[in-house]
Every structure is written in C-alpha cells, then in structure tokens.
Amino acid sequence: xxxxxxxxxxxxxxxxxxxxxxxxxxxxxxxxxxxxxxxxxxxxxxxxxxxxxxxxxxxxxxxxxxxxxxxxxxxxxxxxxxxxxxxxxxxxxxxxxxxxxxxxxxxxxxxxxxxxxxxxxxxxxxxxxxxxxxxxxxxxxxxxxxxxxxxxxxxxxxxxxxxxxxxxxxxxxxxxxxxxxxxxxxxxxxxxxxxxxxxxxxxxxxxxxxxxxxxxxxxxxxxxxxxxxxxxxxxxxxxxxxxxxxxxxxxxxxxxxxxxxxxxxxxxxxxxxxxxxxxxxxxxxxxxxxxxxxxxxxxxxxxxxxxxxxxxxxxxxxxxxxxxxxxxxxxxxxxxxxxxxxxxxxxxxxxxxxxxxxxxxxxxxxxxxxxxxxxxxxxxxxxxxxxxxxxxxxxxxxxxxxxxxxxxxxxxxxxxxxxxxxxxxxxxxxxxxxxxxxxxxxxxxxxxxxxxxxxxxxxxxxxxxxxxxxxxxxxxxxxxxxxxxxxxxxxxxxxxxxxxxxxxxxxxxxxxxxxxxxxxxxxxxxxxxxxxxxxxxxxxxxxxxxxxxx
Amino acid sequence: xxxxxxxxxxxxxxxxxxxxxxxxxxxxxxxxxxxxxxxxxxxxxxxxxxxxxxxxxxxxxxxxxxxxxxxxxxxxxxxxxxxxxxxxxxxxxxxxxxxxxxxxxxxxxxxxxxxxxxxxxxxxxxxxxxxxxxxxxxxxxxxxxxxxxxxxxxxxxxxxxxxxxxxxxxxxxxxxxxxxxxxxxxxxxxxxxxxxxxxxxxxxxxxxxxxxxxxxxxxxxxxxxxxxxxxxxxxxxxxxxxxxxxxxxxxxxxxxxxxxxxxxxxxxxxxxxxxxxxxxxxxxxxxxxxxxxxxxxxxxxxxxxxxxxxxxxxxxxxxxxxxxxxxxxxxxxxxxxxxxxxxxxxxxxxxxx
Numbered sequence: 001x002x003x004x005x006x007x008x009x010x011x012x013x014x015x016x017x018x019x020x021x022x023x024x025x026x027x028x029x030x031x032x033x034x035x036x037x038x039x040x041x042x043x044x045x046x047x048x049x050x051x052x053x054x055x056x057x058x059x060x061x062x063x064x065x066x067x068x069x070x071x072x073x074x075x076x077x078x079x080x081x082x083x084x085x086x087x088x089x090x091x092x093x094x095x096x097x098x099x100x101x102x103x104x105x106x107x108x109x110x111x112x113x114x115x116x117x118x119x120x121x122x123x124x125x126x127x128x129x130x131x132x133x134x135x136x137x138x139x140x141x142x143x144x145x146x147x148x149x150x151x152x153x154x155x156x157x158x159x160x161x162x163x164x165x166x167x168x169x170x171x172x173x174x175x176x177x178x179x180x181x182x183x184x185x186x187x188x189x190x191x192x193x194x195x196x197x198x199x200x201x202x203x204x205x206x207x208x209x210x211x212x213x214x215x216x217x218x219x220x221x222x223x224x225x226x227x228x229x230x231x232x233x234x235x236x237x238x239x240x241x242x243x244x245x246x247x248x249x250x251x252x253x254x255x256x257x258x259x260x261x262x263x264x265x266x267x268x269x270x271x272x273x274x275x276x277x278x279x280x281x282x283x284x285x286x287x288x289x290x291x292x293x294x295x296x297x298x299x300x301x302x303x304x305x306x307x308x309x310x311x312x313x314x315x316x317x318x319x320x321x322x323x324x325x326x327x328x329x330x331x332x333x334x335x336x337x338x339x340x341x342x343x344x345x346x347x348x349x350x351x352x353x354x355x356x357x358x359x360x361x362x363x364x365x366x367x368x369x370x371x372x373x374x375x376x377x378x379x380x381x382x383x384x385x386x387x388x389x390x391x392x393x394x395x396x397x398x399x400x401x402x403x404x405x406x407x408x409x410x411x412x413x414x415x416x417x418x419x420x421x422x423x424x425x426x427x428x429x430x431x432x433x434x435x436x437x438x439x440x441x442x443x444x445x446x447x448x449x450x451x452x453x454x455x456x457x458x459x460x461x462x463x464x465x466x467x468x469x470x471x472x473x474x475x476x477x478x479x480x481x482x483x484x485x486x487x488x489x490x491x492x493x494x495x496x497x498x499x500x501x502x503x504x505x506x507x508x509x510x511x512x513x514x515x516x517x518x519x520x521x522x523x524x525x526x527x528x529x530x531x532x533x534x535x536x537x538x539x540x541x542x543x544x545x546x547x548x549x550x
Numbered sequence: 551x552x553x554x555x556x557x558x559x560x561x562x563x564x565x566x567x568x569x570x571x572x573x574x575x576x577x578x579x580x581x582x583x584x585x586x587x588x589x590x591x592x593x594x595x596x597x598x599x600x601x602x603x604x605x606x607x608x609x610x611x612x613x614x615x616x617x618x619x620x621x622x623x624x625x626x627x628x629x630x631x632x633x634x635x636x637x638x639x640x641x642x643x644x645x646x647x648x649x650x651x652x653x654x655x656x657x658x659x660x661x662x663x664x665x666x667x668x669x670x671x672x673x674x675x676x677x678x679x680x681x682x683x684x685x686x687x688x689x690x691x692x693x694x695x696x697x698x699x700x701x702x703x704x705x706x707x708x709x710x711x712x713x714x715x716x717x718x719x720x721x722x723x724x725x726x727x728x729x730x731x732x733x734x735x736x737x738x739x740x741x742x743x744x745x746x747x748x749x750x751x752x753x754x755x756x757x758x759x760x761x762x763x764x765x766x767x768x769x770x771x772x773x774x775x776x777x778x779x780x781x782x783x784x785x786x787x788x789x790x791x792x793x794x795x796x797x798x799x800x801x802x803x804x805x806x807x808x809x810x811x812x813x814x815x816x817x818x819x820x821x822x823x824x825x826x827x828x829x830x831x832x833x834x835x836x837x838x839x840x841x842x843x844x845x846x847x848x849x850x851x852x853x854x855x856x857x858x859x860x861x862x863x864x865x866x867x868x869x870x871x872x873x874x875x876x877x878x879x880x881x882x883x884x885x886x887x888x889x890x891x892x893x894x895x896x897x898x899x900x901x902x903x
Contacts, residue, residue, distance in 0.1 A: 327802055348802055356804045369795040373817035386803060433799070 009077055009179055009212050010036040010059060016071035017054055017063060017236075029054055029236040031072065038179065039210040043227030043244070045217060045259075047452040048423070050233040052216045056182045059214060060097045061089040077179065094121040098173035102185040104165040108157035114165075115153030118172045127176055140171040143208065144201040163194030167201050174205060181206070181213045187222060191314035191479055192523040199225055199525075200536055218452060220259060221525030224248055225532040232256050244529050259453065260527075267464055269505050270489045272304050278341040279304050280441045280473040281326060281359070286335035288325050295321050296332070296497045301490075303441065306467060308474040310488035310505075312481065312520065318497040319477045323443045326475070327361060339441070357387045360434035364446035366426035370418040376403075376429055377414045383436040402432045406462060424455035431462065441473045448483060460487055481524045485509065493517050555592070558600055562588065617645035639893055646889030653883055657703040664696035669851035676865065676872075685875060689861050697853040698875060705842070705854040706883070708769060709835040715773035716834070717827060720780025725811045725819075727781070728788035739785075742778040750775045754837065758846045768847060772834055783826050787819040794818075821897070828891030832884045839880050855880050 017029040029051045036042055044052045054067065061081030063069050074081040076097065081089060093099070101107040109117060119133035128136060134153070141149035144167045157165060166186055173181050183202065187195040203226060206213050215226045223230055223244075230247045232239040232255070240253050251257050279302035288296040296318050303309045311319045324330040326337055328348030337344045339358060345351050363369035370379055377399050384390045384398045400410040406428040418426055427447060434442050444463065448456035464487060466472060478484060484491060484505070491508040493501045493516065501514040513521065522535055562585045569578035584603075591599050621644040625633045636644070656663060665682070666672055670692060677687035685694040727735040745753075757771045791797065792815065800814050841847035842856030850857065855876035862873040 329798065329802070348804075351804075353804050356802060361799065361802065363795045363799070365795065369799060371794075371796040371814055371818065374813065383803060386805070437803070 007037040007039075008035070009038050009040075010034065011075040012055075012059065012072065013075075014072040015055065015058055015069070015074065017051070017058060018068055018070045020066045020068075025068070025070070027070070027236070028067070029058075032233070032236070032238050034059070034231065036180070036212050036214065038212055040229070041206060041213045041215055041227045043215045043217065043223035043230040044233060045220060045223050045230060046233035046239075047218065047454060049235065051236040052218075052233055053184050055233070056184055056214055056216050057099075059180070059182060060093050060099065062093070091125075094178075095125045095127070095176045096178050097180045097182070098176070098178040100166075100169050100173050100181060100183045100186050103189050104169040104186075105157065105162060105189075107169065108165065110157050113154055113156055114160070114168050114172075118153060118168070118175055121172075122175050125176060133175070137171065137175065140174055140205075141168070143205060144168075144171050145197070146171075161194075163190055163198055166190065166194075166198050170198075170202055170205065174209065174211070177209060177211075179212060181211055183213060183215045183217075185217050188217065188219070192481070192525075193314055193519060195222075195525075196523045196532070196535065199532060202226070203532065219525065220453075221527050221531070224527055224529045225525060232259070248527055248529065266486050270307055271504065272307070272490075277304060279338075280340060281475070282338045282341075283322065283326065284336045284338065286322070286325055286332045286337070288321060288330055288332045290330075294497065296325065299325075299335070299494075299497070299499055301492050301499065301502055303473045303475055305440065305473050306471045307489045308467065308476050308487055309490045309492060310476045310478060310484040311492045311494060312478060312484055313494035313500075314479060314520075316496070317494040319479075319494055320445055321497070322494070323361070323445055323475065323477060326443065327359060353387060357383075357437045358439050359441045359443070360437050360439040361443045361445065362427075362430050362434050362447050365450055366423060366430050367418075369430050370426055370433075372418050374417070375414075376416050376418070376421075379418070379429060380432045380436050383433060387437055398436070402436055405435065405466070406432045408432075422455075423451055424458060427451060427455075427459055428462065431459075431466070435466065435470070439472070441475070443475045443477070445477045446479070447476075449478065449480060456483075463487070481521060493520065552597070555597060555600065558588070558604065559585070613645055614641055616648055617641040620644050620648045635897070642889040643893035646886035646893075649882060649886035650890065653702050653706060653886075656699050657706050660699045660703045664693075664699040666693040666696040668692070668697055668700035668853040670696070676870075686872060688858070688872075689864075694858075694862075694872060694875065697858060698855075698879060700853040701855045701858060701876060701879070704848055704852055705835070705838055705856065705880075708765060708848065708854075709831060709838050712769045712772035712838070713776070713827065713831045713834045715769060716776040716830065717780050717823070719773055720777035721784045721823060723777070724781040724784025725788050725815060726807070728785045728792050729807060729810055729815065735785075738781065742781050745775065746778045750837065751840065754841060755844070755846060758841070763846055763849055765848065768838070768841070772837060775837075776830060776834055780823075780826065780830065784819065784823065787822050788815050791815050791818045821894070825891055825894045828887050828894065832887050832891075835884065835887075836880070 012032065012034040014031045014033065015029055016027060016031055018025040019028045020026075032051070032055055034042070034055070044055065046052050054064070057064060058069060058074060059076070061069075061074060061076070061084070069082055072082070076092065079088075079092075081092075108114065115134055115137050118137045119128075119130060122128040122133040122136070123130055127133075137153055138149050141152055146152050146164055146167055152160060152164070152168070160168065170181075170183075170186070186202065187198050190198060199222065205211075213226075215223060217223050227244055229241060229243045231241040232247075232251075232253070234255055239255050240247075240251065242251075247256070248260075251260060282300075282302040284300050286296055286299045287294070299318070299322055301309065301311075311322065313319050321330060325332045328337075328344065328346065328351055331346035337346070339355065344355060348356065377396075380402050381390075381395050381399045384402075385395055388398075390398055399414070403410040403413060408425065408428055413421075413425075413429075418429065421429065430447075447463075448459055451459065460483065463474065467474060476483075476488060488505045490503065491501075491505050492499055493508070493514070495516050500516050501508065508517065509521070511518075522538075525531060528534075562581060566578055566581040566585060569581055588600060588603060591603065595602075618641060621636060621639060621641065624636045624644065624647070627633075628636060671690055672693055673683065673687040673691045675687065675689050675691050677683065677691060679686040683693050683695065685698070688694050688697065723738050727738045753775055754771055758767070761767045761771070797810065797814055800810055805814075838847055839854070839856030839859075842854050843860045845857070845860070847856055848854040858876040859873050862876075865872050866874075
C-alpha cells in the first residue's frame, strides 16, 4: 500500500469541465476519475466529442479557450493543479508534463529548425546548456530511429516527412525527461506503414525512460499495443476501465462491446458477371502528370455494375489522382477512360450532361464538400433539377425520397444548413447529392476516414444497401484495409502511381502477396496486444524504415 | 471655492467609494484617476477647465446612453435573428448605426427637414445665427443648416452610388477572374495593376478635367478608381472558396459560370465584402468631399460638405466655427461607419469569445 502511494503520479478525481456555447456554460466532462502510476501507460478511447482530448489537456491543468475546469481535483505528484497559480502550472508543462499533438506538421513552427524548437524547453528551464541539449536531441533522434540523427534536427519542419516529424515531436516531448507525456492521437494522420514506425518508436522510448503516458486515440487496435490499462469514454462520462487484456477479451458494457464489434461488419463477396458484360467504367493504360511531374503510369482496371472495387495505397500513391482522371478533372496524358464501353472525352468540360450525370463522387471531408450557405433541400435538389429538370412539387417529393433513402427524416432536415449537422449526417447528405443524379458509378474518396468507427460503420452499411437496391458500381478509395475487408469485391493496390497488384478480395487477402501488399497488410494494427511485438520481430526491428521504402 | 467645485469633487469621490464598495475594479480605477487628474487640471486651469471636463463627460454619457437605448430599441424591433446579433454588438457599433440612420433620414427627407432651399438667399453674407437661421448664413447669405441637410443628400448620395458601382464592377470581375483563372485572370489583374499605379487623386483630377464635371461622370470615375481594391479582395476571398470540394462537385455536375458565382461562391464571400464596403465607402466619401474642396467635384449651387468647408474657410480666421460644421459632419459619418465596420469585421473574422 505504501509502495503504491509512492508510485502515484497523477490522481484526477471527479473532474468536471464546462464549455461555453450559445452564451451559457455547458458541462462537457461529467465527473471523471483517473489514476496513473509512474511508468504506466493509459489509453483513453471514445468517439469524437467524448472528451478525450479535453481530459488529456486537463491532466496538465490546462483548459482550451472557451472551456474551464469547473470542479474536481487534479493532483500531479502531490501538487494540486486546480488551485496552483498559472505560472507554477506553466513551469510544469514541458519540463515534467509534455504533450504530443495529433498533427506534428501543424504543431511545429515552420519558421524554426526542428532542433531549435527541441532545445527551447531544456534551455528555458536551465536543465541543459544549448550544446548539451543539442547532443541530447541527437541521441534521442537516434533512439527513435530517425535517419541521420546528427543532421536531421537542423532541417526545417517541411523538409522531413510526416512520420519523421511525429517522431521528432515525441523526441521533443522527451527533451526534459518528463514524468508524464500526453499523446493526443499521434498516429491518426499517418499511413499504416508509417504508423507502425511511430508506434514502435513511442513504445520503446516510453519503456526506456519509464515515463508514464496517457495515450488518446479512437483506434482500438492501436491502443491495444500501447496501453497497460484502457479507459473507455462516452460523452464526457467514463464507461469502463480495465487492464488491456481484460478489456479486449471480456468488455462489460454494451457500448464497449459495440465499439469492438464495428470491425466485424462484412458482406459476401460478389464476382464479376460472366459472358460479355461490359464494365461500367474501365480505365485503360492511363498516364497522368501534374505539370512535368508524372503521377500515374499505365493504370488499368475495370469496375462492373453492382460491384465495389477498392483502390488502396499510402498517401501519394495516386489513388485520388486516378479518380480525378476518371471524372475528367485531370485529363490523362495518354490512355482511355471508357464508360459502358464508350470512350469519354478526357476533360469534364467536353463531356455531355448525360455523361457527367452517370459518374458521381462522394468526398472525404463532408465539411468542405457541402456548401455551408446552401440549405439541404437545395444541395440535394440541385442535381435533380439540373439533370432531370424537376421543379416544384416533383422536386420536393424527389428530395423527400432521397432523404428517406439515406435514413434522415425529410421534415426535420429539409430546411437545415450543413453546419447544423453532425459529421455522419453531412456524409449522408453527400451521398444523397450523388444519388440525386441517378448515377451508375460512384467514386467514394476516403468517405469514412474522417468519421468515428460507429458512424463509419453506419455509412458503409448504407452504401452497401444502396448498392443492392440501385445496382451501383463503386470505386472505393481508402487506405484503411479494415474497410476494404468489409465491403470490397475487388482490390487494386497502388504504389507511386502504378498498380502493384489487382484481383478479387479473397485472393488478395491470402498469400502469396506482392511484397508491397504484404507490407501494407501486415502494418494494419490488430486487436491482439502482442501484435506490434510479433510484427517487429518478424521484420527485424532495425529494418522497419527500410521495409517501408521497399 | 464655490458650490460647483465642491459638488464636482463630492460626486466623483462618492462615486469612487461606491464603486470600491461594490468591488467594481475598473470603474473605481477610472473614477478615482479622474479625480486625481481633476485636482491637477483644476489647480492649473481653474474652474473653467473643470467645466470642460464635466461637459465632455456629459457628452460621452449622452452618446453612451443614446447607443444603449438604440441597441435595446433595435433588439425589440428587429426579427429574432438580427436582434440576437444586435444584443451582442458593442455600444460603439450601435452608436454608429444611430448616426448613420440620422444621416439617412436627413438625406431622404431633406426638403421637408430643411427650412429653406439649398440655393435660396435669405440674409446678408455671413449673417450670424438668429431664430430663423439655426447656424447662421454662409458667404452668399444662404441658410447654413439647410445646406448641411441638403449636403447629406448630395455628398452621401454620390459617395454611396459610387461605392456601389465600384463594388459591382470590382466584385464581378474578381469573382469571374477567380472562377475562370487563366488568361482572363491575368488580363484583369494587369489592368488593375495599371489603374492602381496612378495616384487616385491625380487620376481623378485628370479625368474630371478632360471629361467635365457632372454627377454621372464623377460617379463613374470614382467607381473606376476604387474598383481595383475591391477586385483584389474579391479575387483573394473567392480564390479560397473556389478550391473547396463543393465547387469541384458543382463543376463536375456541369454547372455554368453564372450559377457557380451566384449560388456557390458569392454566399461564402459576402462577410468580408460587406466589411470592405463600409471601409471603401469612407474613402470614397472623403475623396468626393476632397474633390469638391478642390472645386472639381459637385458644382455650385448644389450644396455639398466639401465645397462648404472651402467657401466658409475664411471665417475660421475670425474665430468663427461655422466651417467646422460641414467638416464635423464628414468626420462624424466617417467615424460612425468605421465603428459599424469594425463590428462587422469582428463578426466575420470569427473572433468571438
């Protein structure tokens, strides 16, 4: 018992946080308890709006603008953070508590070299002199397996890749050897192949220095690798807490079970229609370039009616560029796009209304895909008005029908504006807009990657149902292989503008693979807590970086 | 010592004590530092300087009270959406709105409000104020107050028309340039560079000397001079909107240029444009007044504030404040418009709470 007390690092009791909106304070965190010992890693998971980040920041005694800590106690190593002065709290941040943000690219100051930002805290707190701090930084870079640890710090943030920057940020958090680090979704913005490097680096360094950590994420498989205990949050309340093993094997609450079950959505795989069926869309030997930079070379694949073709690959592999070629936004330099066997004009400007109508697109960010100043009825109604010439009552009944189709109540949403809707609802409106044109082919560009898992599952089920009812063909662009597993019929793997491998899904997911497909597949985190260790052993720890560039 | 001085200090110190008692920190600091300042000013300047301070404070309180009452009035009268916005508006903004409204009423109902016509000679030159003439007569014996009221209609009217025209011209070109891009964008931008490279006052003087001075020419010339700034702003704002996915979706749907501009881009760029309209209006207004002062703007006998300042300028050397009335009218409107624009900028920049 005495021992336990000595190890106690962070004790949060009945934490309440309020947010200011519509001219009044609303409670957003309703009394959460959290206990963290030295060297312990706790995972905080939940959907967006669950209060994960807010609690993470509160552990530093900090509340965002427009938020305030309204009750409870935060005790860090015997010091009560809610009552100490702001300057005392500031002295803790950076030196004893550090924070790693979701987007390293947005968090580094682009005007200063990485190492200058790294050494700012240790010099400021007089822990190290400048030269010592720089040497220490290089050592940390080496431990985090950054390439050229002696030299990389002297670059500017835009000169290194996203995964390297995220590791540099972790190194920066370690600069003063803090007792506690808060990781706020550090790998969410990264590709699976990069994510695995960052995860391995974070885990190693936390273990080496016996640092305690709070790891915030919405990805269960990731938290399973990193955390000793997991706490599940829902709308500012704690759902349950248990050590990782127990939590994964036997969650108690229904909500936790539903989170775990998301990944189990699967539909039977369809195969290509036999005989002389013509593909809805076929991409033939397409090359494309942005200016003088070649981005696609010799891309070919077919999409048949009622089927889903998933195009996978890491960022920069040319997935979205292929979509731009199909829609005509980026005319290919050579090759052809055929729809139902008919050659399409390369630029969308030369295509007829009818040709444009047949291929529609659903975007990744529903926020930017819907005009915030236009009402829902006009957003959905415009394609119907534009292509079919519907007016008045006929247009209204068509909009109602479409809203019914995407499971939103017409009377309630008809006159609303997009900013009044949640992320999932916006994405549904995006789908309805595509459907309003009565298309035969829809491009889904990372439609679920900005959404929470439960919401994303709802969207996938909706897309699947619509495909069955309307016999739609989908081209599904994603980097999430879990999504591919659940809905694809065929898979196209792309890398650096080329198709590496293509075929039916079940073939693609059974060995032997192309080495790149293999790398992609093995990088997808699994729910097994030992997955990361196993994968790293298989690959040989030191080769992670090299493996990613094979 | 007289009753005024004793009352003055008693009031200030009493109010400071009350503020301190109810722990209103800023109010207390303000009142008490005013007391201290008054001590020094009172010793140096005597009783009359204390009167000046009292009058200034009284005027300030009057303005504040007017602004507050006007805000409450608008909050009750306006529909719910607008009244919610007005409730959070600072007092400066509602004061500005009040002033603008007063000017608008004066301008619209000028013939009814003004006791005499704008060119009507009713007294001797520079006749002093009496019960017929609120502010006295000008250099030709015309009623200054009537001319001020008519001046609101002429000067503000021309400035408003010119600004609107400049906005239609600049915004349209900017929106088309941002949407189309390519050679049209290049061409328009270079034309705009050329116009901007000539100093605006000299450009206006030149064109007015060539084309002659009437109201229509004046409006067109000012619109052409001021449209480049609108063009640049609109092009930049629209440039940020054009890259959004919903524009791409509309383009892929096959929508035409006019639909893109009207339904997709314009609704998302209005906020900065409205704020810019207010600012631009001030500049245009000052240019109109300035041109009149130089004798190239609105021609006599039409009343306008710029030429009124020039015509009565000699009076200032005799210690008369008559020429300051039209100048004050210009200043007050400019300040009022800027108050309102500041508030709009604040709202559109999203710097709330």
